[in-house]
Amino acid sequence: MQLTERQRRLLDLTFIDYHSTAEFLENPLVIDRADGLYYWDTAGKRYFDSIGGIFVAVLGHGHPRVMKAMQDQMAKVTLAPPLVSITDKLLDFVEMLGSVTPGNLKFVKPFSGGSEAVESALKFARQYYKQTGRPNKYKFISRYYGYHGGTFGGMAASGNGARKSKFEPQMSGFLKVFPPSHYRDQFASWEEANRFAARSVEDVIIQEDPSTIAGVLLEPIGNTGGIITPTNEYFEILREICDRHDVLLIFDEVITGIAKTGNMFAAQTFGVTPDIICAGKGMSSGAIPLGAMIAREDMAEAFRGTPEQGVHFAHGHTFAGNPLACAVGIAVLEEVIESDLCAKAQRLGEYLRNKLTCLKKYGVVREVRGRGILLGVEFVKDTKTMQPFPELGKEFKKTAIENGLIARVDLSWFAVAPPLIAEEGDIDEMCSLIDDSLRAALNRVRG
Numbered sequence: 001m002q003l004t005e006r007q008r009r010l011l012d013l014t015f016i017d018y019h020s021t022a023e024f025l026e027n028p029l030v031i032d033r034a035d036g037l038y039y040w041d042t043a044g045k046r047y048f049d050s051i052g053g054i055f056v057a058v059l060g061h062g063h064p065r066v067m068k069a070m071q072d073q074m075a076k077v078t079l080a081p082p083l084v085s086i087t088d089k090l091l092d093f094v095e096m097l098g099s100v101t102p103g104n105l106k107f108v109k110p111f112s113g114g115s116e117a118v119e120s121a122l123k124f125a126r127q128y129y130k131q132t133g134r135p136n137k138y139k140f141i142s143r144y145y146g147y148h149g150g151t152f153g154g155m156a157a158s159g160n161g162a163r164k165s166k167f168e169p170q171m172s173g174f175l176k177v178f179p180p181s182h183y184r185d186q187f188a189s190w191e192e193a194n195r196f197a198a199r200s201v202e203d204v205i206i207q208e209d210p211s212t213i214a215g216v217l218l219e220p221i222g223n224t225g226g227i228i229t230p231t232n233e234y235f236e237i238l239r240e241i242c243d244r245h246d247v248l249l250i251f252d253e254v255i256t257g258i259a260k261t262g263n264m265f266a267a268q269t270f271g272v273t274p275d276i277i278c279a280g281k282g283m284s285s286g287a288i289p290l291g292a293m294i295a296r297e298d299m300a301e302a303f304r305g306t307p308e309q310g311v312h313f314a315h316g317h318t319f320a321g322n323p324l325a326c327a328v329g330i331a332v333l334e335e336v337i338e339s340d341l342c343a344k345a346q347r348l349g350e351y352l353r354n355k356l357t358c359l360k361k362y363g364v365v366r367e368v369r370g371r372g373i374l375l376g377v378e379f380v381k382d383t384k385t386m387q388p389f390p391e392l393g394k395e396f397k398k399t400a401i402e403n404g405l406i407a408r409v410d411l412s413w414f415a416v417a418p419p420l421i422a423e424e425g426d427i428d429e430m431c432s433l434i435d436d437s438l439r440a441a442l443n444r445v446r447g
């Protein structure tokens, strides 16, 4: 689309997240409205939103149930100062979210997005250990290629140098290991690479001194590394290592949460119970900023005491537990449960996986991976050498937008997670846009 003079001028007064404005201007997108599975730009062009905004709109855009819940709440109260008050809506949300988590993860604090949830989990873990007789436990182990938010704690835990080096020095106490994908070509099987990657976490814990390690933080399915999807055994090994060394296992489920992987949380999909879950994105289906930190109920005991003891969680945000956001969060969970969208994510995910696997006909697809409806496709130059194909990703990003498709496209891979209101026919439409865009991108790359 063409930008107007005014749009171009005003674009210089803001910025595009993690991208240069010059790159954005190669294929600018100014959204005017959204409905269900589609966006429309200000020039009236329609786009299939294969990624629910950015892993957010699990119920599509403007879902009637969500809009109604928001309107009802608007008529009552839209802010209750979290420094001194709560609302029944917040308590209802705490109860409801705690009822769909694995294990006894029932201690819930709603926030305004993923970064706040991660930041809070890091602070919660450190304070927890200080108040339970293990004050030296303060270090976190996370993974290269991971992303945990744009704030200082989340950034320190993230594993992408290009997004971090400009802000050094980073916070201290953040260590890294590689995810299994880093080792996959060094082992005979994916399972072996996963075992090695999981055990490498214990090597770091031991060398650093277990009495200094507070937590292992990771995304169950790693988005920024290209939908890195470990085996169930990887998590089994991690859980056992964390238990043995008294280390908290913290899942960043900002992307994987809320039905996408075929269960409410990926923890349930992989059959492991972490100690803390950080959630965001899909919780509001995009209607309002919402995230949450969800911890083991028994951990909350450490924060109970008199004002003089000062053991309460020393943390807060003005919009934490906002009643409007909580009303939306409840409506999303109700819809997911009543319409059995976790089962739908499994069923529709299989259908989508089969269709994406058909892209192998072009000879440039190494693998389709992910769980449920959250799937990624990795590009390679050819399937013998398995060399990455960054030129293809770059072109595909452009051809997708030109063809009216919004996806998460990176250099050598792309990801989709269509809203769970989609049916098979919608998946067909989406996959035909993917196919057309990939063919056009290949033609351009191959000249």
Ligand SMILES: Cc1ncc(COP(=O)(O)O)c(C=O)c1O
Pocket (backbone or CB within 6 Å): 112, 113, 114, 115, 116, 118, 147, 148, 149, 150, 219, 223, 252, 253, 254, 255, 280, 281
């Ligand atoms: C895995 C993960 N964690 C945390 C965040 C940060 O969430 P937010 O952008 O809502 O602050 C993101 C955002 O993309 C994410 O993908």
